Amino acid sequence: MRDDKPLVTIRGLRFLRGDRAIFDGVDLDIPRGKVTAIMGPSGTGKTTLLKLIGGQLRPAAGTINVDGELVHQLATRDLYRLRMRMGMLFQSGALLTDISVFENVAYPLREHTGLPESLIRKLVLLKLEAVGLRGARDLMPHELSGGMARRVALARAIALDPMMIMYDEPFTGQDPISMGVLVKLIRSLNDASRLTSIIVSHDVREAAQIADYIYLISNGIVIEHGVPEAMLSSASEWTSQFMNGLADGPVPFHYPAPALEQDLMGAAG
Amino acid sequence: MNNNRMLEITVGAFMALGLLALFFLSMQVSNLSAASSGGGYNVEARFDNIGSLKVRSPVTMAGVRVGRVSAIDFDRKTFEAVVTLHIDSDYEQAIPDDTFAKIFTAGLLGEQYIGLDAGGSPNFLAEGGKISLTQSALVLEEIIGQFLFSKAEEGGKVE
Amino acid sequence: MLDLLARLGRIGIGSLEQLGRGHLLLLYMVVGVGELFTHPRLLLKQLYSVGVLSLLIVAISGTFVGMVLGLQGYYILSQFGAEQTLGVMVSASLVRELGPVVTALLFAGRAGSALTAEIGLMKATEQLSGLEMMAVNPVKRILTPRFFAGHISMPMLAAMFSALGVMGGYFVGVGLLGVDDGAFWSQMQAKIDFDDDVLNGVIKSLVFGLVCTWIALFQGYSAVPTAEGVSRATTRTVVHSSLAVLGLDFILTALMFGE
Numbered sequence: 001m002r003d004d005k006p007l008v009t010i011r012g013l014r015f016l017r018g019d020r021a022i023f024d025g026v027d028l029d030i031p032r033g034k035v036t037a038i039m040g041p042s043g044t045g046k047t048t049l050l051k052l053i054g055g056q057l058r059p060a061a062g063t064i065n066v067d068g069e070l071v072h073q074l075a076t077r078d079l080y081r082l083r084m085r086m087g088m089l090f091q092s093g094a095l096l097t098d099i100s101v102f103e104n105v106a107y108p109l110r111e112h113t114g115l116p117e118s119l120i121r122k123l124v125l126l127k128l129e130a131v132g133l134r135g136a137r138d139l140m141p142h143e144l145s146g147g148m149a150r151r152v153a154l155a156r157a158i159a160l161d162p163m164m165i166m167y168d169e170p171f172t173g174q175d176p177i178s179m180g181v182l183v184k185l186i187r188s189l190n191d192a193s194r195l196t197s198i199i200v201s202h203d204v205r206e207a208a209q210i211a212d213y214i215y216l217i218s219n220g221i222v223i224e225h226g227v228p229e230a231m232l233s234s235a236s237e238w239t240s241q242f243m244n245g246l247a248d249g250p251v252p253f254h255y256p257a258p259a260l261e262q263d264l265m266g267a268a269g
Numbered sequence: 270m271n272n273n274r275m276l277e278i279t280v281g282a283f284m285a286l287g288l289l290a291l292f293f294l295s296m297q298v299s300n301l302s303a304a305s306s307g308g309g310y311n312v313e314a315r316f317d318n319i320g321s322l323k324v325r326s327p328v329t330m331a332g333v334r335v336g337r338v339s340a341i342d343f344d345r346k347t348f349e350a351v352v353t354l355h356i357d358s359d360y361e362q363a364i365p366d367d368t369f370a371k372i373f374t375a376g377l378l379g380e381q382y383i384g385l386d387a388g389g390s391p392n393f394l395a396e397g398g399k400i401s402l403t404q405s406a407l408v409l410e411e412i413i414g415q416f417l418f419s420k421a422e423e424g425g426k427v428e
Numbered sequence: 429m430l431d432l433l434a435r436l437g438r439i440g441i442g443s444l445e446q447l448g449r450g451h452l453l454l455l456y457m458v459v460g461v462g463e464l465f466t467h468p469r470l471l472l473k474q475l476y477s478v479g480v481l482s483l484l485i486v487a488i489s490g491t492f493v494g495m496v497l498g499l500q501g502y503y504i505l506s507q508f509g510a511e512q513t514l515g516v517m518v519s520a521s522l523v524r525e526l527g528p529v530v531t532a533l534l535f536a537g538r539a540g541s542a543l544t545a546e547i548g549l550m551k552a553t554e555q556l557s558g559l560e561m562m563a564v565n566p567v568k569r570i571l572t573p574r575f576f577a578g579h580i581s582m583p584m585l586a587a588m589f590s591a592l593g594v595m596g597g598y599f600v601g602v603g604l605l606g607v608d609d610g611a612f613w614s615q616m617q618a619k620i621d622f623d624d625d626v627l628n629g630v631i632k633s634l635v636f637g638l639v640c641t642w643i644a645l646f647q648g649y650s651a652v653p654t655a656e657g658v659s660r661a662t663t664r665t666v667v668h669s670s671l672a673v674l675g676l677d678f679i680l681t682a683l684m685f686g687e
Contacts, residue, residue: 054561083563094558097550108562156562280472283480287584290591291630297613298519298594299620325624334618 007032007164007196008053013062015045015052022048024220026062030164035190035197037211039204040218041242041251046200047091049217050166053198054088055079067163084112087157087165091172093149095141101128101152102137108159127155131185147178151185158189164196165189171203183210204243208232216242218251308358310396311339314370314383319350320406322372322381328354330385335360338383354383356394365390366398372406381406450646453567457575457645460568470573478539478574478641479581483588485538486531490589493526494518494596501597502605511607515616518597519590523620523629524685527590529677532636535582536669540644543574544665547648548658556649571645578644582637583630590629628684635676640669 008030015023022045030036038046051057052064055071064071069082095104105124109115115123128134131151141149150170157165167186171179187210190197201207207214208228215225216239224231224239232243241249257263319341328336336356344351356364367388374381385400394400464471501517547570550556556566594616601607620626644665651661 051557056557056560080563080565083561086561088558088561090554090558090561092553094554096555096558097553108564111562111564153558276472276476279480280475283475283483283581284584286483287581287587290584290587291626293591294523294587294594294626294629295622298523298590298616299622299626325621 005032006030007067008198009063009065010053011063011065013052013064014060015048015057016060017045017048021220023059026217026220026222028215028222030196030198031213032196033190033194034212035186035199035210037199037201037207037214039201039207039214039216039242040223042202044217044219046202046217047168050088050168050198050200053166054083054086084108084160085163087160087162089150089153089157089165089167089170091169093141093146093153095144095149095153095156097141099140100137101133101139101141101144104141104152105137105156105159108156112160123159124155127159128152130158130189131155132181145178147174147181150174150178150182154185154189158193158195161193162195164198167197167199167201169201170199171201171206179206186210204245208243218242309336309355310358310361310394310398312354312356312364312394312396312398312400314352314354314400314403315344315347315349316352316370316372316403316405317349318405318408319352320372320374320381320408322352322383322406326380327382328356328385329382330360330364330387335363335385352383354400361395362393364394366392366394366400367402368394368400369402369404370400371404374407446650449650450642453571453646453649454642456567457572457642460565460572461576463568463572464576467569467573470569471577474573474577475581478543478577479584482535482538482581482585485534486585486589487592489530489534490522490527490592491596493530493589494522494593494598495600497521497526497593498597498600498605502601502607511601511605512611513615513619514597514601514607515594515612516619518601519594519616519620520625522590522593522597523625525677525681527593528586528629528632528636529673531586531589531633532582532640532673533670535578535585535637536640536644536666536673539578539581540640540665540669541662543578543641543644544648544651544662545658547571547574547645548651548653548661551649551651552653552655552658567649571649575641575645578641579634579637582640583633586629586633586636624685628680631684632677632680635680636673639672639676643669643672 006029008028010026010028013023013026013028014021026049028038038049040046048057052059053066053071055074058072066082067085069078071079071082074082095101096107099107102124105127106120109120109123113120125134125137128137131154133148133151133155136144136148136152141152144152154165170182170186174182183206186197186199189195199207199211208231211228213225214228214231216223216231218238224234224236226234231239234240234243238250240246241251247253258266322338322341324338324341326338327334328338336354338352339355340353342351342353343349354370364385365388367390369386369388371384371386372381373384388402497518498514501514502511505511505514505517547556550570556570559566559569598612602609602612647661647665647668648658651657
């Protein structure tokens with residue numbers, strides 16, 4: 001019955017960068033054990049949202065509740081304890097560049113568990129096996145392709161068996177094969193270890209393929225949310241423009257500007 | 270793990286070199302071995318004029334450095350300069366209490382220092398002791414002035 | 429007019445804010461000193477990249493600066509017939525001023541810029557954020573060892589610079605120009621004081637070590653996480669460190685040697 005409650009609850013979230021409101025009254029629920037995609041055009045602060053959930057940024061107003069704890073009010077020590085139960089996959093992988101793949105995956109284990117070396121080795125190899133890169137354990141991060149780096153980062157993110165993983169643009173800049181691998185991995189990890197996954201993305205097809213639920217964010221508010229099928233066939237003009245990738249629609253093709261004639265005349269005068 | 274060992278060795282060598290350089294600077298370049306600045310005692314001497322004597326100027330005895338000037342004050346009542354001499358601990362029981370203190374100049378334009386001429390007393394100076402026999406610094410302008418004055422007097426007589 | 433005043437105010441508030449953030453960072457780095465005892469390896473690694481790798485440039489510069497001092501000093505001093513005091517001149521200028529200052533300037537260019545670039549890139553590639561999300565404090569883990577490594581290395585490097593400089597001066601003065609060997613050393617030993625000269629030089633280089641590493645780390649840590657931002661931060665590190673060293677040198681000299 002505890003499972004019915006959402007893992008992450010965001011209410012009335014407001015976040016400013018300078019004078020610009022990135023979020024202005026966002027309400028979100030991330031259900032447990034599901035894959036939730038948060039989508040929106042570039043520059044809508046999707047990554048910022050993940051950082052807010054992870055407690056790296058603090059909101060100007062509103063509440064962010066993760067597993068019963070208000071992230072933005074936690075003391076540093078408690079925040080770090082909470083973060084041990086969160087994994088995050090950064091867009092670039094964010095592997096430590098001066099240590100090997102093996103050491104990267106072992107890092108959180110060494111840091112937060114006092115496990116003996118032999119056990120750490122077994123755990124690391126298991127995690128690397130899960131992402132299919134057990135053979136690459138002695139490589140250095142700069143020897144990996146982008147997709148492999150992301151998979152290693154994924155192995156590192158699940159090293160401590162977290163309750164949820166946040167993926168920041170996992171599909172961006174991947175070739176179709178590694179994209180397929182990642183899609184499969186995210187889904188299977190989620191189902192196998194009863195994780196909660198949050199995916200931030202603007203790759204509609206992949207996100208719609210694995211997400212159980214989709215939130216669409218633009219201009220600082222949640223535009224629409226629902227299961228993927230409903231979203232794809234949404235009646236809302238905006239949603240259909242985004243989901244189907246149309247050039248013009250409610251989001252105009254032109255950046256706001258004075259009328260073309262006026263601009264041209266102005267240049268002449 | 271060979272790599273780690275190399276790292277340890279190079280860093281160790283670096284630290285050793287650094288300490289060696291510091292040791293070199295303190296022993297060879299400066300004279301830490303001789304100037305045991307820890308102990309020692311202070312004595313006081315009064316001069317009518319100290320010239321350009323400064324704090325940290327050397328104090329010598331028979332040309333050997335035995336200490337340094339540690340403070341210079343001015344006595345409002347007697348209008349004298351009160352100079353505190355810090356004598357190194359090696360020279361305890363070595364300076365008789367009737368010692369004569371003079372201010373000398375090293376070379377024509379060199380810095381000024383205090384020279385001590387030992388007296389014959391069986392008692393030695395100790396912490397807080399006073400040197401009563403002093404001779405002031407020679408001030409070049411005064412000497413020249415005196416010289417010109419005496420010449421003028423001579424000239425006056427002849428005429 | 430009011431616009432100008434407002435802009436001035438904005439700049440003032442901005443720089444105050446920077447200053448505050450810098451001091452907070454310093455505080456966090458110093459508080460993280462315990463990390464060095466639980467992870468001595470981290471410090472060792474940084475001592476290598478900050479100290480050992482700067483050794484060559486410092487050693488070569490020190491030797492040459494000492495040799496130039498020997499040459500220049502000889503020609504000036506010989507005009508007064510005071511070649512005997514060449515040792516004093518070379519060692520006093522090295523130990524008091526050139527050792528700490530030139531080492532700090534070289535350090536800012538060699539190690540400081542590298543530190544800024546490294547931290548800036550770690551920030552740009554989200555490694556710092558990554559550590560934070562792994563519940564590891566990046567200030568303690570990444571910055572503190574570098575900070576203390578810089579702090580320890582600087583006096584060592586400065587001492588080596590001065591020592592090699594004295595050797596260089598000795599080589600030129602005694603070896604090439606024929607200053608008396610005994611006079612060179614004995615005059616030096618008579619005039620150079622341990623407390624006043626050597627110790628003050630060490631204190632100077634400790635201060636410079638703190639300031640240079642602090643500036644380098646702060647610039648890296650607060651760099652705009654783009655290629656351009658990191659390159660700007662690196663430039664700023666060198667400029668700010670050099671200015672800070674020269675300015676502080678004046679203040680420290682006035683405090684130490686002024687009476």
